[in-house]
Amino acid sequence: MAKFMMKCFFIVTVLLFGVLIGMQQANEGMKKMRGYDDPSLQGAFHITDTSNGEVEASVLGRKVTSHDLEEKQQQLEEVEAFNLFSSIGEKLGTGISALFEKILVTIGNAIGSILGG
Structure with a gap:
């Protein structure tokens, strides 16, 4: 691009x-x-x-x-x-990052509980 x-x-x-x-x-x-x-x-x-x-x-x-x-x-x-697309992209990026962080933490906790117990 x-x-x-x-x-x-x-x-x-x-x-x-x-x-x-x-x-x-x-x-x-x-x-x-x-x-x-x-x-x-x-x-x-x-x-x-x-x-x-x-x-x-x-x-x-x-x-x-x-x-x-x-x-x-x-x-x-x-x-x-004010750029509408820029603000939408920033919010979308923040939301996706938070979503993947929660998913990875959940997977990490599940693997930790399987290996630890």
């Missing part, structure tokens, strides 16, 4: 980058077709170096910074999403 999920994630990532590269190529083709640089035509992604040595990136016209990513990570950590 984990291999399947990793393959799916890899395929989706490759396809996403393929789409972004295709959009960038289409933008370059539009610029060549017009014959001049039109500022209204924005690329799919753009990476620039700032004067203080930092790198700025924009994807589909929206600027992406490490600060934005850190904010989103904090928001995800703060949100405690």
